[in-house]
Amino acid sequence: MRAVVMERPGEVRVVDREQPRIEEPTDAVIEVTATCICGSDLWPYRGIEAVDHAWMGHEYVGVVREVGPQVRDVRVGQFVVGSFFASDGTCEICRSGYQSHCVQRVPMGSIGTQAQYARIPLADGTLVATPGMPDADLVPSLLAASDVLGTGWFAAVAAEAGPGKTVAVVGDGAVGLLGVLAARQLGAERVIAMSRHADRQALARELGATEIVEERGDAGVAHIKDLTDGLGAHSVVEAVGTQESMMQAIGSTRPGGHVGYVGVSHGVSLPGQELFFSGVHLHGGPAPVRRFLPDLIRRIWDRTIDPGRVFDLTLSLEQAAEGYRAMDERRATKVLLTV
Numbered sequence: 105m106r107a108v109v110m111e112r113p114g115e116v117r118v119v120d121r122e123q124p125r126i127e128e129p130t131d132a133v134i135e136v137t138a139t140c141i142c143g144s145d146l147w148p149y150r151g152i153e154a155v156d157h158a159w160m161g162h163e164y165v166g167v168v169r170e171v172g173p174q175v176r177d178v179r180v181g182q183f184v185v186g187s188f189f190a191s192d193g194t195c196e197i198c199r200s201g202y203q204s205h206c207v208q209r210v211p212m213g214s215i216g217t218q219a220q221y222a223r224i225p226l227a228d229g230t231l232v233a234t235p236g237m238p239d240a241d242l243v244p245s246l247l248a249a250s251d252v253l254g255t256g257w258f259a260a261v262a263a264e265a266g267p268g269k270t271v272a273v274v275g276d277g278a279v280g281l282l283g284v285l286a287a288r289q290l291g292a293e294r295v296i297a298m299s300r301h302a303d304r305q306a307l308a309r310e311l312g313a314t315e316i317v318e319e320r321g322d323a324g325v326a327h328i329k330d331l332t333d334g335l336g337a338h339s340v341v342e343a344v345g346t347q348e349s350m351m352q353a354i355g356s357t358r359p360g361g362h363v364g365y366v367g368v369s370h371g372v373s374l375p376g377q378e379l380f381f382s383g384v385h386l387h388g389g390p391a392p393v394r395r396f397l398p399d400l401i402r403r404i405w406d407r408t409i410d411p412g413r414v415f416d417l418t419l420s421l422e423q424a425a426e427g428y429r430a431m432d433e434r435r436a437t438k439v440l441l442t443v
């Protein structure tokens with residue numbers, strides 16, 4: 105089969121790789137229909153994280169082609185969506201809704217889903233089948249559920265977005281934009297997208313943003329306070345992962361409010377006193393996407409939401425190197441690879 109490999113920073117190739125087989129009795133093998141390039145794939149691409157001949161990809165939708173002897177619920181021929189962590193679905197952590205911290209979790213990035221086929225560990229706990237074979241136009245949205253939608257949704261839930269709330273969203277990448285969508289779906293009254301890019305501001309408005317704040321840092325915090333009677337937002341989604349974005353999120357939150365942070369933290373160090381006197385709740389980390397998948401698939405299937413709109417470039421798997429370049433050079437927000 106064909107698969108994407110990152111040989112070293114900046115060097116992505118599509119090569120032949122041995123087709124995956126069932127290794128554990130709880131595995132499934134899927135034929136991948138579509139996969140995508142994640143913002144987090146850019147960290148090794150840019151040499152910020154070490155990389156040496158790594159199989160790439162952790163987002164996926166596809167059709168089950170084989171299941172192990174202990175797989176009970178997932179069946180050959182089903183169209184499935186899974187999260188970027190495989191999880192057993194049975195341990196105490198999974199049952200409490202934190203499948204991304206499952207005691208048996210397997211990061212799908214260690215398997216590599218930018219490929220024609222992928223082995224899915226713990227298939228029954230990991231995969232959710234759609235009601236049938238999806239129409240082609242639903243595939244991008246179902247793929248978004250695999251990571252960026254599930255992550256934006258968790259951030260909005262962690263920030264306690266809901267009716268009567270004012271929600272601010274720090275970050276206008278795919279996760280931030282879908283955090284806007286999630287906040288509105290969860291019933292937030294006002295959703296303030298923090299973005300300085302006209303095209304992303306427009307998409308944020310279409311996804312449910314009621315206001316836009318262009319400033320960053322302290323100026324961004326001051327503008328959020330201006331819009332909220334000096335108090336700050338009830339709920340803030342943080343979808344970047346830098347020192348500036350975390351402090352912008354904490355500063356934009358009112359005392360007693362909630363920050364949902366899902367930007368993968370790089371070089372963030374929180375000042376204790378500022379945190380102490382802020383009086384805000386902080387909750388986040390790698391999103392337990394699996395918790396939300398049945399609900400998200402239903403909303404996509406019913407055409408209530410269209411999160412696939414965050415994909416602004418579609419290429420074939422063979423064109424993966426161009427996809428990485430486009431994201432690295434910010435010519436694309438999120439690249440879908442058809443397989």
Ligand SMILES: [Zn+2]
Nearest residue numbers: 192195198206
């Ligand atoms: Zn578990």
